[in-house]
Amino acid sequence: MTRPAATPAPARRYLVGGTAFSARPLEPGLHVVATPIGNLRDITIRAVETLAAAHVVACEDTRVTRRLIDHFGITVPLLPYHEHNAAEMRPKLLARLEAGEAVALCSDAGTPLVSDPGFKLVEAARAAGLAVVPVPGPSAVMAALVAAALPTDAFFFDGFLPARTVGRRGRARALAGVPGSLVFFETGPRLAASLADLAAELGDRPAAVCRELTKAHEEVRSASLGALATHYAAAPEPKGEIVLVIGPPGEAPPPPADDVDAMLRAALAGHSVKDAAAAVAAATGLARRELYQRALELARGDAGGAP
Incomplete structure (x- = not known):
């Protein structure tokens, strides 16, 4: 399939450390841009250039992305693209790509397509023969794995656990045999209950609760699942973004x-x-x-x- 001819984007500039730079033109296509998970200084220069040079930025919450682009003096138009409007917005974004535009896709934080609706847009763009360009950078999953001090040679990311005990325990049983560390996102109100359910199904494995990574109140608490469940059941409800990392299963004892x-x-x-x-x-x-x-x-x- 012939790629669409590039449609010139307006000349734009961006600021880094108070110095203005001109954004280089982008090739047409869908540019999947990783953005900071907390600390704005974690963004890459390439990501800033891409956001500044795009015809439009598709993002989960325009208010969140507006704060990011304002910080770098970028004036690109923003369009909301999230789970509630994806079916309506996807054809519109594909039409812009077909017309030769450069569209940047970002989530509220971290790498797009990780627990957000970006997958279907990328899938549709690929199916239409349009370019998809990864612009890698911050990821809460990778940051938590680095901080948790648990094995990283093999791991399984499973997003958010089910909200109810029956579903949570069933999911934990299904993942019990995974030969690697397990990584989940979790919310403050559910953390203590989730830890208790995971301890009941997975045993007292080593684990780490990673909260507010890269932010001012970053915290990594490491202990066994049972000890973490006891701590958070008695502690005030934790605030902020939480990533839970659980160590792999130990070797099973020989049968009698x-x-x-x-x-x-x-x-x-x-x-x-x-x-x-x-x-x-x-x-x-x-x-x-x-x-x-x-x-x-x-x-x-x-x-x-x-x-």
């Missing part, structure tokens, strides 16, 4: 010897000693060689000592 014998006997009923040992090894993680020797002993014993 009687259970292993029962599993081997059940497997021996329909398999050879070798295949029975292999099946139980796969199910338990125990050493196949040791299981093979035990299966031989059981098979001989059950056969009355016959070889």
Whole structure:
């Protein structure tokens, strides 16, 4: 598909540290711009240039984004794009992209598409053969992982937990086996209850409550899930944005010897000693060689000592 010809944007300027700069022209397309999660100094120069040079900025809350662009002396038009008007606004934004405009997409804080409706706009733009340009930067998820001092080689982000206990516990059970750290967003009023439900389903794993990251009252409290649940149940309701990080599951203890014998006997009923040992090894993680020797002993014993 032929890309639309660029439509010139008005010449605009932006301010950094009181010095004015001219914004360079943008290529047509949807520019997905990460914005600060609290501290305005965390924005990248590229993000500032992109916001200044765009024909229009699509954002969750124009009041929030207005404070950001005013801080950098940017005068770009803002259009609201959020979960309540996305179906109406998406065709309008796509039409502007088709006309060769450069549209910047940002959320209220952090990287767009993380717990906001931007995904459908990006999906539609890609389907129409339009350019989608990531402008990376701040992310509450990554900031919390860095601060939590928990394993980061593998992690699973699950957005906000369900608001009610039944849904929360069910979701926790579904994620219990994920072999990595778990990351959630949470609200102050639900934090203590969520921590208690997570402790009940996941066990007393190490965790961290990361609150108001990058802001003046930044706080990272690390403890076990149970200890955190007890603390926040007694403390005043926490304010601000909260990210919860939970450590991965520990290694499961080996099953009792009687259970292993029962599993081997059940497997021996329909398999050879070798295949029975292999099946139980796969199910338990125990050493196949040791299981093979035990299966031989059981098979001989059950056969009355016959070889």
